[in-house]
Amino acid sequence: MTKPLLDVEDLRVRFHLRTGTVEAVRGVSFQLGRERLGIVGESGSGKSQTGRAILGLTPPPGEVTAKRLAFDGIDLLTASNRTLRTLRGGRISMVMQDPKYSLNPVMTIGEQIIEAYQAHAKAGRNEARDKALAMLEAVKMRDPGRVFALYPHEVSGGMGQRAMIAMMLVTDPDLLIADEPTSALDVTVSMEVLRILDELVTERGMGLIFISHDLKLVSSFCDRVLVMYAGRVVEELEAKNLREAQHPYTQGLMRCLPTLVDDVRPLPTLNRDPAWAL
Amino acid sequence: MVSAVMNGGGGHGSALRSFLKKVAQFVIVLATTLLGLVAVTFFIGRVVPIDPVIAVVGDRAPAHVYERVRTELGLDRPLIEQFVIYVKKAATGDFGNSVLTTNPVMTDIINVFPATLELATLGTLIGVLIGIPLGVLAAVKRGTLIDQFVRVLGLVGYSVPIFWLGLMGLLLFYAKLGWVAGPGRIDVTYSYLYTPVTGIVLLDTAMQGQWDAFWDAVSHVILPACLLGYFSLAYISRMTRSFMLNELAQEYVIAARVKGLSEMRVIWRHALRNAAVPLVTVIALSYANLLEGSVLTETVFAWPGLGQYITNSLQNADMNAVLGGTLVIGTVFVLLNLVSDLLYRLLDPRTR
Amino acid sequence: MAGAPLAEQPAGLRAWLLSPEPHSRWQARLGRFYLGWRAFSRNPLAVVGLGIVILLILLAIFADVIAPYSPVAGGDLRTQRLLPPSETFWFGTDDQARDIFSRVVYGSRITLFVVVLVALIATPIGLLVGTVSGYLGGWVDTVLMRITDIFLAFPRLVLALAFVAALGPGIENAIIAIAITSWPPYARIARAETLMIRNSDFIAAVKLQGASTPRIIMGHVVPLCISSLIVRVTLDMAGIILTAAGLGFLGLGAQPPMPEWGAMVATGRNYLIDQWWVAAMPGLAIFVVSLGFNLLGDGLRDVLDPKAAK
Numbered sequence: 001m002t003k004p005l006l007d008v009e010d011l012r013v014r015f016h017l018r019t020g021t022v023e024a025v026r027g028v029s030f031q032l033g034r035e036r037l038g039i040v041g042e043s044g045s046g047k048s049q050t051g052r053a054i055l056g057l058t059p060p061p062g063e064v065t066a067k068r069l070a071f072d073g074i075d076l077l078t079a080s081n082r083t084l085r086t087l088r089g090g091r092i093s094m095v096m097q098d099p100k101y102s103l104n105p106v107m108t109i110g111e112q113i114i115e116a117y118q119a120h121a122k123a124g125r126n127e128a129r130d131k132a133l134a135m136l137e138a139v140k141m142r143d144p145g146r147v148f149a150l151y152p153h154e155v156s157g158g159m160g161q162r163a164m165i166a167m168m169l170v171t172d173p174d175l176l177i178a179d180e181p182t183s184a185l186d187v188t189v190s191m192e193v194l195r196i197l198d199e200l201v202t203e204r205g206m207g208l209i210f211i212s213h214d215l216k217l218v219s220s221f222c223d224r225v226l227v228m229y230a231g232r233v234v235e236e237l238e239a240k241n242l243r244e245a246q247h248p249y250t251q252g253l254m255r256c257l258p259t260l261v262d263d264v265r266p267l268p269t270l271n272r273d274p275a276w277a278l
Numbered sequence: 279m280v281s282a283v284m285n286g287g288g289g290h291g292s293a294l295r296s297f298l299k300k301v302a303q304f305v306i307v308l309a310t311t312l313l314g315l316v317a318v319t320f321f322i323g324r325v326v327p328i329d330p331v332i333a334v335v336g337d338r339a340p341a342h343v344y345e346r347v348r349t350e351l352g353l354d355r356p357l358i359e360q361f362v363i364y365v366k367k368a369a370t371g372d373f374g375n376s377v378l379t380t381n382p383v384m385t386d387i388i389n390v391f392p393a394t395l396e397l398a399t400l401g402t403l404i405g406v407l408i409g410i411p412l413g414v415l416a417a418v419k420r421g422t423l424i425d426q427f428v429r430v431l432g433l434v435g436y437s438v439p440i441f442w443l444g445l446m447g448l449l450l451f452y453a454k455l456g457w458v459a460g461p462g463r464i465d466v467t468y469s470y471l472y473t474p475v476t477g478i479v480l481l482d483t484a485m486q487g488q489w490d491a492f493w494d495a496v497s498h499v500i501l502p503a504c505l506l507g508y509f510s511l512a513y514i515s516r517m518t519r520s521f522m523l524n525e526l527a528q529e530y531v532i533a534a535r536v537k538g539l540s541e542m543r544v545i546w547r548h549a550l551r552n553a554a555v556p557l558v559t560v561i562a563l564s565y566a567n568l569l570e571g572s573v574l575t576e577t578v579f580a581w582p583g584l585g586q587y588i589t590n591s592l593q594n595a596d597m598n599a600v601l602g603g604t605l606v607i608g609t610v611f612v613l614l615n616l617v618s619d620l621l622y623r624l625l626d627p628r629t630r
Numbered sequence: 631m632a633g634a635p636l637a638e639q640p641a642g643l644r645a646w647l648l649s650p651e652p653h654s655r656w657q658a659r660l661g662r663f664y665l666g667w668r669a670f671s672r673n674p675l676a677v678v679g680l681g682i683v684i685l686l687i688l689l690a691i692f693a694d695v696i697a698p699y700s701p702v703a704g705g706d707l708r709t710q711r712l713l714p715p716s717e718t719f720w721f722g723t724d725d726q727a728r729d730i731f732s733r734v735v736y737g738s739r740i741t742l743f744v745v746v747l748v749a750l751i752a753t754p755i756g757l758l759v760g761t762v763s764g765y766l767g768g769w770v771d772t773v774l775m776r777i778t779d780i781f782l783a784f785p786r787l788v789l790a791l792a793f794v795a796a797l798g799p800g801i802e803n804a805i806i807a808i809a810i811t812s813w814p815p816y817a818r819i820a821r822a823e824t825l826m827i828r829n830s831d832f833i834a835a836v837k838l839q840g841a842s843t844p845r846i847i848m849g850h851v852v853p854l855c856i857s858s859l860i861v862r863v864t865l866d867m868a869g870i871i872l873t874a875a876g877l878g879f880l881g882l883g884a885q886p887p888m889p890e891w892g893a894m895v896a897t898g899r900n901y902l903i904d905q906w907w908v909a910a911m912p913g914l915a916i917f918v919v920s921l922g923f924n925l926l927g928d929g930l931r932d933v934l935d936p937k938a939a940k
Contacts, residue, residue, distance in 0.1 A: 089538030101529035314780030437921040442913030570785035
């Protein structure tokens with residue numbers, strides 16, 4: 001019986017603003033092994049903040065509390081900054097939404113990957129360079145040597161996202177958080193990126209938290225799904241059992257998805273029950 | 279040859295063409311701006327209510343002398359022709375002779391300019407070395423005491439009259455505390471110990487090993503340089519803070535933290551690296567501002583630079599000198615703006 | 631997110647101002663002004679700035695009443711020259727036995743005069759050039775912007791110096807010189823704003839209704855540029871005061887015996903070491919007034935253009 005990779009119990013993220021306190025995450029609990037967990041929700045549901053809280057990167061007016069927040073047995077709430085920094089990038093990584101903004105515009109792609117590697121491995125420049133090139137190959141870049149020397153604005157969205165994946169996986173982390181990794185990409189490009197992500201996660205036996213607003217996508221990619229609404233988890237189930245969803249919000253979401261088979265007119269919309277937000 | 283370039287399809291041909299086009303545009307803008315500067319000074323020169331002929335010959339000159347000088351000065355030609363002649367002369371650096379010193383204005387300017395450069399350079403150096411770290415600190419520790427302090431520093435820098443602050447500085451550090459030397463560039467007793475080569479006293483005395491003179495020069499330059507330095511750092515720290523706040527809010531900074539980099543590295547290698555692009559422009563502009571600030575500073579400190587030259591000439595109604603000096607400063611301003619533009623393009627890989 | 635929630639139902643005037651359904655244009659306007667004032671007054675420094683500016687205006691209007699002595703007529707040249715600050719002479723006396731405090735108070739009139747006139751001259755010019763240039767585009771835009779850039783290429787003090795050198799010293803010439811060097815940034819701002827709204831739907835709608843170009847520019851474009859221009863002009867006033875004082879310091883502004891603050895500092899320079907107050911006091915006045923305008927301008931900017939704040 002191995003201990004879970006990630007153990008989250010009653011996670012709360014509060015923002016103390018001048019106009020009052022906003023609770024973005026209100027008591028989220030789950031456990032994660034080396035499996036794929038999807039977190040689905042709309043904007044403002046708290047899914048991104050959950051991911052940031054795990055990494056300890058909640059932006060400043062925010063406060064994170066939990067009954068338990070542990071990674072591989074290490075208590076993330078009481079860990080020192082140094083420990084957290086070793087974990088970040090080294091054992092827990094995050095792929096962000098838009099490579100146009102999440103890659104440093106004045107550093108070449110290769111430099112950024114090398115930087116990520118050298119932050120966690122005592123390696124010389126040549127070894128780091130080789131690792132970076134190998135990683136670029138692993139994400140199926142057609143000409144790794146050329147891309148290595150390019151700046152982020154010189155590559156397309158799909159290439160940029162693959163570069164981001166390369167940068168975040170070069171250190172061989174145990175857990176990857178993917179925060180809307182394909183939301184900024186075209187459909188065909190995002191299929192490609194997902195395929196690569198799929199391969200790498202399976203190959204390396206990593207845990208994955210896939211955060212998205214796309215229920216269909218998450219259900220096809222992940223083993224388990226958490227549905228979040230207004231900061232709470234309203235439903236947790238196996239991806240293959242989505243049709244048996246109990247909570248009216250999830251049922252509503254499933255009903256809104258157009259299908260090729262049925263012809264439901266008008267297309268149903270979601271009727272929000274204020275009770276869900278309590 | 280042009281058609282060959284135009285027909286040489288795709289890649290290289292069109293890249294070269296667009297580059298040449300950019301260069302051409304750039305040159306045209308520069309030329310028209312400089313031409314405009316010359317036009318403004320020409321216009322100012324013509325607005326003078328004093329008769330320039332009388333300024334040369336005096337008001338008791340006989341008619342034929344007056345006419346002769348008038349023809350010499352080209353004032354009998356139509357205005358357009360006068361303007362063209364003026365432009366041609368300006369292009370070669372001929373601004374006429376100074377009524378006061380009877381030297382060609384350009385010679386005078388070349389003599390006094392290094393002194394102003396010295397002040398502006400030292401001031402900008404202080405501004406950069408102190409201003410940038412302060413600005414970064416204020417941005418990183420936003421809302422804390424140090425942030426407030428930097429903002430107050432900036433606010434005072436924008437509000438205090440430079441000539442008054444200079445005088446108060448002299449009062450405190452020279453008269454009351456005796457820490458620095460008074461007005462002037464170097465004590466008279468030392469000025470014979472070295473030969474002016476570069477026009478910059480600090481360099482000349484150091485190169486010639488005249489250390490007593492060197493330290494005296496330092497003691498003279500430190501107060502005006504710090505004065506200009508303060509204005510520079512008020513501006514630079516405020517802009518640095520603003521740019522850094524902008525960068526620290528970006529996604530790539532979060533990504534850098536995700537990678538587990540130390541906060542120092544995130545601030546300096548990521549945020550500041552990006553903020554440096556507009557910051558370099560700010561530094562060039564600050565240098566230009568200091569050239570303007572030195573006009574009043576030099577008056578307060580009796581510093582023999584271009585600023586003092588212009589104000590002295592002004593008080594002696596020496597229009598050639600005033601206009602020549604104004605044109606030189608204006609040109610340097612334009613060139614500095616240009617340099618800052620170029621630096622921006624060089625540093626930001628997105629604009630290359 | 632809405633602002634601070636109102637705890638109880640406000641009564642009377644306040645209720646009328648904050649009413650979500652105003653009955654007249656005036657009610658809406660005053661209501662907006664009231665909200666803007668509330669946001670402004672939450673910033674203590676901005677209120678201080680406003681206070682300083684109001685103080686300046688009051689000093690200028692009531693100088694006759696506030697100043698204890700005449701600003702131009704000196705006292706006894708044998709016994710009252712260069713006296714230090716005391717009960718009788720709050721800021722001391724200068725080399726002509728004149729009370730410095732009274733001179734500073736009367737000098738506020740000159741400062742206000744310069745600032746107001748420069749603003750009144752430069753702002754319309756800048757507004758006109760900017761909006762016309764931005765709206766018409768094409769070669770009009772290119773020519774006007776080249777001219778603007780040329781004026782921007784000169785450092786303000788130096789250009790003002792050159793103009794005053796040509797026109798001769800004196801306060802009117804100083805004002806003209808400063809105004810000539812002040813309008814270019816306003817033109818740039820007005821043009822930037824105009825470019826943003828030029829292609830909006832409401833401009834298209836007005837055009838479709840048959841409005842002529844001058845009417846569009848004057849009636850629709852200009853009012854929208856005004857708020858950012860007001861911020862800029864207020865922030866600029868500090869710079870205008872400093873430039874005017876600089877010119878005065880060089881003897882190019884108001885001529886003696888007028889109590890212009892910059893010129894007073896210049897006089898004080900000769901007595902700096904032993905009678906520091908002659909230079910210190912008028913300079914302090916320049917500093918405080920300049921600071922006031924800067925604080926006011928910052929506060930206005932935070933209210934009128936919150937995106938630019940911080």
